Amino acid sequence: MEDRYRRQKAFIEVGESGQALLSKARVVICGMGALGAMVAERLCRSGIGFMRLIDRDWVELDNLPRQTLYTTRDALEIRPKSIAAFEHLSAINPDILLEPIVEDLTHLNAEKWMSDVDCIIDGTDNFETRYLINDLSARCRIPWVHAGIVGASGQSMAFVPAKTACFRCLLPEPPPVEQMQTCDSAGVLGAAVGVIASWQAMEAIKILLKKEIAGDGFLRVFDLWAGEVRKIRVPRNLASESPVFQPGCRTCVQYQFDFLDGKMGTHARVLCGRGAVQLQSSGRGHLDLALLAKRLRKEGQVTENAFLVRFTHLPYIVSVFADGRAIVQGTENPDEARKIYARWIGG
Numbered sequence: 001m002e003d004r005y006r007r008q009k010a011f012i013e014v015g016e017s018g019q020a021l022l023s024k025a026r027v028v029i030c031g032m033g034a035l036g037a038m039v040a041e042r043l044c045r046s047g048i049g050f051m052r053l054i055d056r057d058w059v060e061l062d063n064l065p066r067q068t069l070y071t072t073r074d075a076l077e078i079r080p081k082s083i084a085a086f087e088h089l090s091a092i093n094p095d096i097l098l099e100p101i102v103e104d105l106t107h108l109n110a111e112k113w114m115s116d117v118d119c120i121i122d123g124t125d126n127f128e129t130r131y132l133i134n135d136l137s138a139r140c141r142i143p144w145v146h147a148g149i150v151g152a153s154g155q156s157m158a159f160v161p162a163k164t165a166c167f168r169c170l171l172p173e174p175p176p177v178e179q180m181q182t183c184d185s186a187g188v189l190g191a192a193v194g195v196i197a198s199w200q201a202m203e204a205i206k207i208l209l210k211k212e213i214a215g216d217g218f219l220r221v222f223d224l225w226a227g228e229v230r231k232i233r234v235p236r237n238l239a240s241e242s243p244v245f246q247p248g249c250r251t252c253v254q255y256q257f258d259f260l261d262g263k264m265g266t267h268a269r270v271l272c273g274r275g276a277v278q279l280q281s282s283g284r285g286h287l288d289l290a291l292l293a294k295r296l297r298k299e300g301q302v303t304e305n306a307f308l309v310r311f312t313h314l315p316y317i318v319s320v321f322a323d324g325r326a327i328v329q330g331t332e333n334p335d336e337a338r339k340i341y342a343r344w345i346g347g
């Protein structure tokens with residue numbers, strides 16, 4: 001039989017033994033947008049044994065210039081990204097085990113979805129989830145590969161617990177909200193995504209191959225328009241006694257997991273570049289989507305599939321998932337979104 005991985009195994013750093021390691025490796029991809037979906041495809045083609053694909057959103061037409069895993073049909077059918085990705089990746093490599101999850105990653109489900117893997121991939125679009133991943137990584141000693149992109153610039157760093165600095169050594173507190181929503185105004189170039197996602201996949205493969213070079217302690221900043229890559233050494237923020245006492249990094253030195261313990265973070269989240277707010281479910285459990293669709297049909301236009309019900313009452317579009325989570329389009333004001341949700345879906 002033809003050997004799918006022949007050329008990959010011929011690369012000396014992989015070999016038979018490396019390929020065997022990859023085939024047993026377990027990875028979770030947090031966020032299946034531009035970066036996450038491309039990293040997932042790269043790892044899938046490399047023969048990673050198990051991948052969990054987590055995403056809270058559906059495919060839209062304006063994703064397609066950079067989210068190369070998805071098709072126009074996915075967008076027209078309003079398919080959740082993790083479900084669409086599951087189907088495309090299964091066709092690309094049927095030998096690997098894939099687990100699609102249509103949920104938002106929060107402190108409530110972080111341990112359930114991220115603690116049983118060898119590496120975590122940051123495909124998120126917000127700082128809050130990155131701090132959550134960082135907390136989980138430090139607590140469960142699981143390496144993660146961060147990346148972010150705006151315009152044609154991006155950054156990436158592999159965080160390996162007890163070896164490198166962590167995300168909170170790099171950035172002790174989340175930046176102010178007004179700085180966090182820049183990807184809308186700056187846009188993003190698909191070709192740049194390809195470079196940074198491939199670098200992220202590269203780092204993950206080094207980690208999974210258990211190579212010494214994995215997690216070299218550098219943040220890499222890519223300016224792909226200018227064609228420049230900067231390497232910045234990020235030291236661990238260790239405790240020190242002199243000249244004045246410094247307690248060191250709150251996460252990887254003090255072991256305080258503010259995000260994982262739910263002490264920091266919000267339940268309504270403005271979605272970057274979407275003109276939308278996501279409302280977290282209040283823990284009331286699974287919704288009967290068919291029943292909800294039937295009720296809403298009396299009030300306005302309803303479209304539905306197996307994963308969500310979309311209710312249009314312009315200027316608002318409310319999409320409700322089976323887990324009770326909702327995305328309200330037509331506002332970036334969390335209070336207004338809550339009001340709309342309470343009015344049409346239920347308080």
Ligand SMILES: [Zn+2]
Nearest residue numbers: 166169249252
């Ligand atoms: Zn740290």
